[in-house]
Amino acid sequence: MTTASPPRGRVGLLTHVGALAQLAAIGVAGSVVFTILATLLAAGLGLLLVLGIGFLFLVAFLYLLWGTAWVEYERVEGLYGYGLPALTLRRSGVPGFKGWLRTLWRQFTDGPMWRGVASAAIATVIGMLVLPLLGGLVVSIGLLFAPLRAGDTVRIPGIGIDMPAGGGVAAGIIGILVCAAVLIGFVLLHAVLTRAILVPSREAQLAEQARTAGAQRAGAVRASEVERTRIERDLHDGVQPRLVSVGMTLGLAQQKIDSDPAAAKALLDEAHTSTKAAITELRQLARGIHASVLDDRGLDAALSALAARSHVPVQLDVRLDGRCSATAEAAVYFAIAESLTNAAKHSRATACRVVVRRRDDGTLWARVEDNGVGGARVLPGGGLDGITNRVLAAGGTTRLDSPAGGPTSLEVSVPCAS
Template structure:
């Protein structure tokens, strides 16, 4: 089985101004951080309790068939959900410009792909940094709540002379004279308040250390994707140029040479054997029309004018009508989208139909195209009922499809087990 997937570059990272990154200790953010920590003292405790229970029962349940595995799988995705929410919380509080965590998926098919996906998610450093931030924020939340209570108790103690009836009172278990209560209570409130501010500031520092690198990792991934797209564009242009040269050299050029030789023979026969000369001219005329047809098909492979004039649906209908095998076409689009996305999808489907006609021995092909504006993508699937066993060969049609799609930041997945069926899924970012 062959399955090939190319990376998507759907990461959009807004570069925040430097001030937004440095200002984690402004009074407003410190006050907001205290509120967040109070929330985390409850939310984090609940999360850690649930995660601990899932881990304990999951490990214990491994002795029973499947039960422990299921619990551990649930734990993994619970941790991912918690990490996603923690990243959103930190971004909402500090505005680091963090992209949201995205689940990692394997390009491999079947059960092996599922296991690989689990491993990719389990080894996601961004997720574990966010989980560490949850644990630290929970502990800091408990400390912050205790300190806020100390501030309240200090203020209450400072006003004790206004309501206390005894001359002696206790502050944190220490007996003090009522006359010293305002001073002791004020000192306690100020110290606890300073500690609360310190805890809130520490939360911002740790958030920057633990969670902010997610943004840097995403930027690095974005740079890698950009490099892959550039290489894909270069490779796609090379494959296209090679295809044009091959078609001209193997198809049109020999036919035009034959036309020239036939006309030469007709010129020699025109005086001595006019009838034979007419036959040769007719033969040359037929070959010329065939050469024009081949040139038209070659030009259509370079640029589809109907795509510009009438859109992707009409262009694919024209391709399907010329196919040597029946094509069931299902295109659902709300309107025109980005021209580059339409062109990439058009040529990918056209090349897939050509390959199916040449190699698959298929009786029918189904082409499905969907526009998903909420995700900003154009998706297509081409599936035939042929023999399968398709492979990506450097310089071949499938190689050209993948590189063309990669150049736009899309993904292409080929699944072609021996015996069939063969399916190609293509996803291209687009804008309406």
């Protein structure tokens, strides 16, 4: 497995000027944000025992923390182009109130979020120091032109000291040099600190790649086990008994072909009907293993055929500009197929909606929603378990939302080049 070294990012005069402008803005906005955060935290802890009202403040505090970190990641990435991954909300994957509490805890213990908050706090402190330096730079520039609008003496703003005009010019030059040097130092310090805090080290990248590869390998193994179990169950419960019945019927027809040709003919007709049904079941089973139309005509055509066979009316909305990898398309196709099967078998749904998009970040995204009774769960060995592991093996993620009473929605995101 080969890995790339951490990106160097963009450098240059425009980048440093942009950083300086952002630091000045963050010095004002960041102080307001962190004041609100401190207020929410204090109110949450102080009112926690008062009818649980404080808990709402703490939840608001947590999500404002995440929002602050998200803005910081986007700001630094837009400024320096380090190649930072987008910050996403952590989810427990467990439905209900208990799952929501787990989600809050996972978000609270999310390391990338706290690194983003730390970077924003440091940028706020640097920005608060930059603001007076920018003011001093403007004053120093003004002193250079003071002799043009003053007499023999000039007064230095903010200090109130009068000095000869020539001394004012000298003070302006010194002020410009000092303020510019300190501002450049702060800009360079900001670049170094944001890189150290937000950009993962090579060791961290290797560890994350190893963890991801391990998770994908485990998902692939689990998905293959679930698929094998499903095939064995379908063969044992469906096709095998039907073929045994065909064999017994043909045996009875063979016994009666001389003594009772009419009965033998009826048995042969029955065997013929059962054979065609078995062929149909085998064809459906093979389609569940591999959809040939997916390879031949792409995901849009394969989903159209899938929707046409569905027992529940399906509203299909597919907008794709080109093909993705076979692994990505297969993962999304079978996730949608299993969702439609579940909607027909278990949810008592009367309508389904399927939306598929190829997003700008290079992911293949799909959402399946039905108006059934809800209550869907990911059970070991079940169809949703197979979906989750198959998508995980392709490097993607799934999100199931199925409250009691419905509706049920499943979102799938898979890297297009997986």
